[in-house]
Amino acid sequence: MFEATPGSLTDRGESRTLGAVSGTGKSRIVAMACMAAALTIGCTDRHAANGGRAPETQVSIQNTGSDTLVNLALAWAERYMSLNPQVSISVTGGGSGTGIASLINGTIQIANASREMSGEEIAQAEKNGITPVRFTVALDAIAVVENPHNPVQGLTLGQLSNIYTGKLKKWASVGGEQRPIVLLSRESNSGTYVYFLEQVIRGGVAKDTSLFAPETLLMPSSEGISSEVRQNPNAIGYDGLGYVTSDQKVVAVARTPEGPYVLPSAGTVLDQSYPISRPLYMYTAGKPAGAVKEYLDWVMGEGQQIVAGVGFVPLKGKGG
């Protein structure tokens, strides 16, 4: 059964929700299970809120996309539905590409994305008479992790780039022990992979055509990375801050060799002293109106209070 839908292997939420069972979790099933739970909560609250009155007209919002965002989107949807029982929001994962494709095809109202839409995708959407509108809903720091026994405390972006392109092969050359470096990455279709390649390995230079070294181990899940980092003193990996467990050591990152070396946190992402962070988006089909607009306003306002609890960074000045 786990082999049937390979798409879900790229899910980032799995290690927290399915954990030890597989390390190859199923965002969709998780999402659905949570959905079911969310709906149940929504229903109970609806009865309470209406106090026996006839239910108001139901509004339903379809929300699909990024596996990075799926846990956060679910948390928002659950909270919002308990506050507004007449609205039902269904959240599914599947990846940024999946969400954007569904938005283009007009089957959903909100797409979650951990990257911006490409020019090609926007052109496709406009051909279908849909103008996508982008909203930044949260920030995400990408943490660089290593084994707790590794003495290396900090790395510069340049060193990270040289490590991941295979130019530096020994921990000794960045101030560590005489050990080989084992590179860990997420699979190539993950938005995090693309971000890390473009912003860290290529240093944001568009003309740079560097790639991950072929020796890079592409792990199918966050659990794959954390399990290897936990056991192997040679390993280095990266992942969203919300997915880093306490048995991995987070490396401080600096823009230049002079420093400062900064650890990722909500504070350092917001004041932009931590160099590897990215915005997370929700796209709507056209300017949002009605229930979708109300929901997005809530997400970017009051909804920011629950962002930190799910392991992401709330928008500036909005966090609780």
Place this chain on the structure above:
Amino acid sequence: MKRRRHFSEFAVETLIRILGFSTIAFVLLIFLFLLREGLPVFFEVPPGTLFSAHWYPTYGIFGTLPLILGSILVTLVSIVIALPLGVATAVFVREVAPAWAREILKPIIEVLAGIPSVVLGFFGMTFVAPLVRQVLGAPTGLTAFTGALVLAYMALPTVISVAEDALDSVPKSYRDAGLAMGATRWQTIWRVVVPAARSGILTAVMLGMGRAIGETMAVMMVTGNAGVLPTSLASLFQPVRTMTATIAAEMGEVARGSTHYHALFGIGIILFVLTFLINLAAASAIFQKKRRGGLR
């Protein structure tokens, strides 16, 4: 009464016929689908690139060679491990073990076949991989060898039960003749019974290989999935990326109709052809066995 029975017989016969033909039709349709989705890649990507040494699908580099060699390396090594273990177990179960031990062993071996591959993969990732790293002193435990170990374990039940069947079909008179000639029990088993069953054992190996090369989940979890070209014996103790793991890992978010999409189906075709050849070899071994009554 008689007519009704005729009718029901006709109905059942037709039903069985339809089911039989539809199985063939489904296989054909799947193959056609695979061809339709996969063949374009052989035109979109020049053959020189398609069989080059680097696989960076997100950036338009589709070199399938490391994936093909990765799959072959892991499969071959797994069979090299599984064959002696499997045949020895089959010999023990069929020839040596007392009846009560056989009664216990056979169901246990069948249970072994029922362990889901994710479970084995998880076991491999958390237990076998660190062991391989510590014992061999490799930089990481996620290597082709770890994958081969897990695959060998998965292929074992197939190898054991098919090899046991082969031993079972060796006539009792052979054993009696061997013992009557003054051969010891060991000599009879090793020089008479096993050689007589060798085409069946070959089938066991082929079926085990077929199981191993198509395995996805466990392999993806323990081989490290690094697209490095395995060039020497040392590659065995380095990470590799197999064809199945590549398809499983990348199919999820690939855009329908893109070159990457066609390339994944192209890998599917290559895998299909390889598995087909292995099965063909297994089938011809069975055929040989029938013709020669299990003996040369």
